[in-house]
Ligand code: B12
């Protein structure tokens with residue numbers, strides 16, 4: 014009884030989005046990175062093509078982060094200086110640098126001005142070759158001002174800026190269009206809002222090849238299964254031809270994973286059987302990211318270099334062709 | 338499932354003899370289609386009709402059980418390809434390998450010792466796979482006996498030599514071990530052994546077609562307690578095969594693939610191995626056999642399994658109400674959280690660790706987390722205030738002070754207004770409760 018291979022006949026595909034611009038393209042990046050483009054479910058090359066493997070972005074901050082002490086080993090010599098940090102991230106294997114402008118949070122004492130943020134971004138761009146993504150401080154008004162300045166400073170570089178949300182996307186979308194950058198649109202684990210937001214951003218005039226979605230990631234053990242299913246549904250939607258669900262997906266795995274007690278607790282405070290913090294923290298992040306890849310993540314944001322290294326190898330094993 | 342009353346009727350004797358308890362064969366067919374009758378109530382159905390009806394009304398993936406006592410592992414009987422369509426029912430069994438020529442007892446002891454607890458859940462390894470690495474039947478038999486004596490977990494006997502399996506299985510028959518594996522050369526003998534003790538048998542193909550072929554032959558021999566292994570070991574290819582098996586079983590009702598599945602990890606690095614196993618847990622394996630005993634690898638894998646096998650339509654909730662943690666007194670502090678079990682247990686664990694007897698309110702948010710419930714209007718002053726005002730906590734404690742999660746500081750005013758209680762804004766994350774209790778409550 015020969016088994017016939019069952020292939021879904023998809024008509025759609027995930028939108029391909031290019032991050033970064035090389036010299037020829039009007040920027041200064043050493044290379045560009047392509048996100049998305051798949052015409053099949055994650056890693057099922059037997060029924061479609063996967064032109065681009067999932068991409069790994071490294072998280073860096075413009076100020077010293079309040080991360081777990083285990084990160085000091087890797088970053089304490091650079092985390093007061095975003096330029097040095099960005100270079101280190103490149104050395105450690107980042108495909109993309111993801112700069113979070115936490116220092117611009119208006120609730121901080123020495124909150125950075127939009128101008129200062131623009132300078133940081135410029136300096137990072139001048140000293141690195143990887144494509145760049147920039148996230149604002151997370152305060153709607155300040156995000157608008159900061160990302161506007163960043164978009165101007167980075168004109169031509171085709172960076173990605175975000176996070177644009179349902180109640181706060183106009184300013185960010187305008188800034189992205191003006192600087193010919195990509196936009197990261199975030200929806201709160203909700204497929205309808207995801208579609209709606211994409212529609213509104215598209216209607217404003219942002220080109221489809223400039224939109225990236227963050228469907229909002231929960232960490233392992235902390236709501237990840239909701240994100241997983243929303244992502245699976247969106248990917249299915251994309252493949253059956255819904256263009257408003259077809260944008261490449263970023264998963265902010267690192268930051269979410271490191272909110273969990275399981276990642277952080279030292280052995281003394283750990284739950285029964287949990288073991289040492291070091292491998293546990295790394296694996297909490299790596300497992301979060303790997304699981305989200307199975308739901309269709311196109312770019313994962315990583316925090317721990319060891320977790321990123323594991324994920325890179327894991328992706329290689331998943332990209333081995335499996336055509337029958 | 339699947340068949341209409343009319344289709345079933347065509348397969349019945351059509352004599353209207355009434356022995357099944359209803360007046361006509363047609364009525365019986367309708368009852369069958371509605372799931373209100375079972376086929377064995379009609380003494381006259383032919384064997385062919387029985388076969389046809391059974392396979393048409395059987396679930397798309399057969400439920401197969403292994404193990405005994407309180408360690409029975411249920412595999413298969415899944416209904417969907419995507420968990421958002423329904424839910425995944427039978428969590429992947431996680432097994433660890435033990436070579437028969439190693440120190441079996443020590444290894445099994447180690448496996449027994451791997452127990453994790455988090456958010457009110459307890460995880461332990463489901464099974465032990467004893468591998469006939471020695472190639473010697475006696476060594477294998479002794480190793481299986483030694484493992485069985487040391488653990489109540491499900492046993493998986495790994496040897497393609499029927500003689501070795503037969504000898505080892507005989508000693509642990511009542512444990513209902515999984516036998517691995519029947520292949521193109523040994524299947525007749527393997528089926529005989531499996532039948533004798535009614536143990537689940539893994540069928541190992543060279544590829545999907547070979548697997549389907551082999552299953553057909555084994556079913557032809559009258560055995561259906563089967564588990565499938567396509568023989569593939571490379572991550573991406575195993576993913577493809579597991580997907581094919583699941584899809585064909587569910588979408589095409591391709592009977593040879595209507596059984597649970599098993600996958601083996603191959604990565605040497607224990608962390609990469611856990612990520613590899615994650616792929617198989619996510620995508621349809623009923624059993625994953627691993628080598629590592631590394632805690633971080635297993636803790637994260639179990640947590641993921643737990644996540645993917647929760648029902649996506651209903652969040653796991655605890656009974657709403659007031660919980661006493663420790664020997665409470667009228668002076669004990671009162672905390673409030675939601676009745677989403679993840680949130681509740683996270684907070685409860687931290688309060689317990691303060692060693693200060695306390696009350697914890699699991700407020701009814703229909704199983705939503707703090708921020709989700711707040712955003713959805715279910716964890717706000719307008720609900721909490723009136724509830725608190727009428728709560729019997731007013732009799733239980735003498736202080737009227739309520740500690741709320743820091744993430745929803747904004748609800749403080751409304752609660753105070755509507756309840757007459759004073760609200761203290763606690764830390765944002767539960768793991769700040771220890772420090773908070775020390776500084777603010779004198780724990
Ligand atoms: C999974 C999820 C969902 C799931 C729900 C899962 C569930 N059972 O709750 C679904 C998909 C259904 C969902 C829906 C929505 N969600 Co939602 N969701 C999440 C997500 C990803 C994780 C939530 C979670 O499980 N956290 C884990 C638990 C343990 O956290 P927690 O309950 O807050 O508890 C922690 C602390 O609060 C603290 N704590 C808890 N209790 C107590 C008590 C005391 C005394 C103290 C001191 C501390 C404390 O300790 C815990 C651990 O640190 C978050 C984003 C994120 N990454 O966190 C968004 C998030 C909560 N959702 C959000 C939103 C907006 C929504 C929707 C309104 C979206 C919509 N459709 O419009 C809906 C509303 C749902 C409804 N029907 O009303 C927002 C809320 C934003 C805000 N601050 O207002 C978030 C933050 C995402 C975002 N950034 O936009 N969501």
Ligand code: SF4
Nearest residue numbers: 353354355357362379
């Ligand atoms: S027992 Fe069988 S043959 Fe007799 S009426 Fe019922 S269905 Fe028909």
